[in-house]
Amino acid sequence: MRAENIMVTELTTAHVNDRVSDVLDRMKMAKLRMLPVVTDEGVVAGVISTFSIMEHLVPNYIVSGDLNQIPYAPDMGILRRHYFETIGKDLLSVMETKPLLVKRDESLLSIAAALTAFGKHEYALVVDEEKRLIGVISAGDILDRLGNMIEGIEDDA
Amino acid sequence: MHNTDHIISSSVVFGLDPVWVAVSILLLIYGVIMAEKFNRAVLSLLGAGLMILCGVLNQQQAVAGIDFNTIGLLTGMMVIVAISQKTGMFQYVAIKAAKVVKGEPWWILVMLSLVTAAFSALLDNVTTVLLIAPVTLLITDALGVRPYAYLFALILASNIGGTSTLIGDPPNIMIGSAAHLSFTDFLINLTPIIPVIFFTVIAVIWFMFGRDLKASDEKKLLIMQFDENAAIKDVVLLKKSLFVLFGVITGFTLAHTLHLEPATIAMFGAASLLLLQSWGQPLHDKDHAYEGIMAEVEWTTIFFFVGLFIIVTGVEHTGVISMLGEKTVAMTGGNFAATAASILWVSAIASALIDNIPFVATMIPLIQSMAPTFGGEEALTPLWWALALGACLGGNGSLIGASANLIVAGFAQRAGHPIAFLTFMKHAFLLMLLTIGISHVYLYLRYLS
Numbered sequence: 001m002r003a004e005n006i007m008v009t010e011l012t013t014a015h016v017n018d019r020v021s022d023v024l025d026r027m028k029m030a031k032l033r034m035l036p037v038v039t040d041e042g043v044v045a046g047v048i049s050t051f052s053i054m055e056h057l058v059p060n061y062i063v064s065g066d067l068n069q070i071p072y073a074p075d076m077g078i079l080r081r082h083y084f085e086t087i088g089k090d091l092l093s094v095m096e097t098k099p100l101l102v103k104r105d106e107s108l109l110s111i112a113a114a115l116t117a118f119g120k121h122e123y124a125l126v127v128d129e130e131k132r133l134i135g136v137i138s139a140g141d142i143l144d145r146l147g148n149m150i151e152g153i154e155d156d157a
Numbered sequence: 158m159h160n161t162d163h164i165i166s167s168s169v170v171f172g173l174d175p176v177w178v179a180v181s182i183l184l185l186i187y188g189v190i191m192a193e194k195f196n197r198a199v200l201s202l203l204g205a206g207l208m209i210l211c212g213v214l215n216q217q218q219a220v221a222g223i224d225f226n227t228i229g230l231l232t233g234m235m236v237i238v239a240i241s242q243k244t245g246m247f248q249y250v251a252i253k254a255a256k257v258v259k260g261e262p263w264w265i266l267v268m269l270s271l272v273t274a275a276f277s278a279l280l281d282n283v284t285t286v287l288l289i290a291p292v293t294l295l296i297t298d299a300l301g302v303r304p305y306a307y308l309f310a311l312i313l314a315s316n317i318g319g320t321s322t323l324i325g326d327p328p329n330i331m332i333g334s335a336a337h338l339s340f341t342d343f344l345i346n347l348t349p350i351i352p353v354i355f356f357t358v359i360a361v362i363w364f365m366f367g368r369d370l371k372a373s374d375e376k377k378l379l380i381m382q383f384d385e386n387a388a389i390k391d392v393v394l395l396k397k398s399l400f401v402l403f404g405v406i407t408g409f410t411l412a413h414t415l416h417l418e419p420a421t422i423a424m425f426g427a428a429s430l431l432l433l434q435s436w437g438q439p440l441h442d443k444d445h446a447y448e449g450i451m452a453e454v455e456w457t458t459i460f461f462f463v464g465l466f467i468i469v470t471g472v473e474h475t476g477v478i479s480m481l482g483e484k485t486v487a488m489t490g491g492n493f494a495a496t497a498a499s500i501l502w503v504s505a506i507a508s509a510l511i512d513n514i515p516f517v518a519t520m521i522p523l524i525q526s527m528a529p530t531f532g533g534e535e536a537l538t539p540l541w542w543a544l545a546l547g548a549c550l551g552g553n554g555s556l557i558g559a560s561a562n563l564i565v566a567g568f569a570q571r572a573g574h575p576i577a578f579l580t581f582m583k584h585a586f587l588l589m590l591l592t593i594g595i596s597h598v599y600l601y602l603r604y605l606s
Contacts, residue, residue, distance in 0.1 A: 059298060060571040067291040072252055074382035076299045 003111055004104040006145050007126045007135025013038050016045045020094050021087040023048055034123050037095045042132045044125055046095035056094050057082040100124045104134060108142060115139055169212040176475045179213045183472050183519075191511055193557075198457040201464025201515075208471035222470025223463055226334040226420040227327075232459055233423025234324055237401060238284045239453035240430050244395040247276065247288035248388035255296050256385065260377030262300050262370035267359055269293055270310045274318030274355055278325045278348075279406065282315040282561040283455075290568040299379045304574050306366035308565050309584060313358050313553050315561045317592070320549035321351040323409065323419060326559075327458075328508075328517040328548040333419065335521045336534075336541045340409035340419060346542055350599040354550070354592045361588055394434055401430040465518045473522045482526030493531055494605040497543040498597060500524070504547025505593045509554020509586065517548045539604035546596040554589040555582045 014023045014035045027035060027050070034049040055063050057079050062070065086094060100118045102111050104126050111124055118124075122139035169175045186204035190197045208214045214222070254272050258264035269289065276285040290311060297304040319326035323333045323343040333343065389395060405426035412419055431450060435443040472478055489495035500520070507516050524544060528534045552559030556566050556578050569576045 059294070060573065061291045061294045061568055067295065070295065072248065072384045072387040073295055074299075074379060074384075076379055078298060 046097045047099035048095045198461040205464040205467035213471040219467045229420025233427040235454045236427035241398040245388040245390040251292040252385040260380030270314035273314040277315040277318035282319045300372040321348045339413040397433045478522045479526040501543040501547040505551035508551030513548045
């Protein structure tokens with residue numbers, strides 16, 4: 001089974017110049033935790049996710065691994081302050097610029113392996129040769145399809 | 158004429174003068190290291206390889222040139238620190254220090270500097286700032302003050318603290334090993350001047366930044382809400398680490414009496430802590446833990462030293478360093494005080510501008526070569542203190558003067574408060590000169606007058 005057989009093609013996307021606050025609203029409405037970010041030409045520029053927004057709320061010296069866990073620190077209002085700063089920014093400065101990209105003819109095994117190795121989030125973006133977005137595959141999509149195969153609803157062709 | 162006893166006549170490539178070959182390799186490698194375009198360990202190992210391939214040294218001579226006391230001491234302490242840092246004790250002490258002074262911004266700076274200096278004296282500077290700097294950023298965030306003054310003070314404190322002991326800074330480890338100076342020798346001869354230097358620097362920092370460090374009562378209260386006890390991740394490991402650290406420091410102080418080298422004590426301490434930290438765990442978990450700790454040893458630094466020792470041995474074998482030593486003595490007219498002063502100031506300026514480790518590696522044989530002029534190895538001791546003070550404190554002169562400085566600069570960058578090279582140097586270089594001035598007076602009054 002290949003990426004093109006499993007990918008979701010009805011996509012909600014964000015534009016590089018969108019503001020974080022608008023995209024957050026859109027994600028909330030669509031009940032999504034991640035949106036691909038594209039340019040005017042539909043080329044993938046990155047990914048915006050609840051995780052990448054959260055990364056901007058926690059100071060860099062913490063998320064960069066310098067301080068891993070800080071069970072000794074009080075709230076300090078840092079998150080609130082950074083939240084207000086972050087939602088006013090455009091996606092370009094907040095999105096993750098190196099999402100996991102896969103090709104439409106990649107095997108399910110290859111995609112599952114790439115998702116596992118990537119580790120940051122559970123989505124892969126399927127792109128064509130020009131890096132234009134054509135679909136999205138989540139770890140959940142793969143597991144659903146495998147479940148269907150075992151129940152005999154689908155074969156793995 | 159240089160000392161021909163040392164010159165190797167055999168099989169230097171193309172029949173070239175070994176002096177030129179060795180010096181060219183040294184200058185080439187040091188030059189590329191300074192350019193910071195390649196990993197310094199790779200370069201030093203390449204240089205070491207070239208010394209052998211070009212026939213300046215054979216492999217036996219190269220291996221004999223490696224100071225395994227320095228290598229063992231560094232590696233042992235790295236293992237001990239790698240385990241100890243997992244306990245959260247650095248964060249505990251930093252937070253406790255901030256709370257002891259009730260969240261007063263200036264006094265927090267003083268306390269964090271003091272903690273940094275103390276840890277740097279007993280462990281290594283890089284690990285100390287690696288663990289104290291992020292907590293400092295968290296504290297300054299809570300206080301709502303700019304972190305520059307704090308990070309600036311941290312850098313200076315780490316280098317000043319590191320100067321005070323045998324194990325505080327790599328140059329001291331190298332000097333101690335080469336000159337057979339013990340932990341106690343450093344305590345007796347260098348440690349006394351360190352508080353004077355430290356508090357002078359703190360006083361100047363107060364004039365530079367201290368008066369502007371203010372925070373509201375609400376922010377100070379926030380500092381008091383930090384829970385230092387929550388920083389301790391593993392109480393049992395903390396006890397084991399403190400036990401071994403205490404044993405190792407005691408061992409260092411008794412090393413001379415026991416006829417032991419510091420490397421033996423550090424490596425034994427490291428092995429003991431490795432054993433203790435995973436005591437009672439299944440074999441698989443133990444192996445996993447050992448491998449994790451070994452991965453945290455800075456092998457790049459260790460191999461950098463290995464290569465460097467071979468490069469310097471190559472140059473030393475050609476007789477060039479003895480020749481330079483003779484010239485240095487001639488320049489100072491054979492005056493011991495003037496020689497010590499030259500070593501102090503030249504080391505300080507050089508260490509501010511280039512990596513102090515290769516500099517000290519080169520200076521060690523140069524100073525050793527002065528023994529006949531000044532009445533034997535014993536008489537050279539003040540020169541070693543001059544080198545230690547110059548090379549360690551000189552690291553404060555610029556952002557590239559010491560590894561710890563670059564680590565802190567990296568934190569500042571990530572926190573969105575980058576430390577500009579020239580801004581730092583504008584503040585730090587004069588302070589560094591001041592510390593060298595104090596050192597000069599100290600050396601003069603204690604050893605040279």
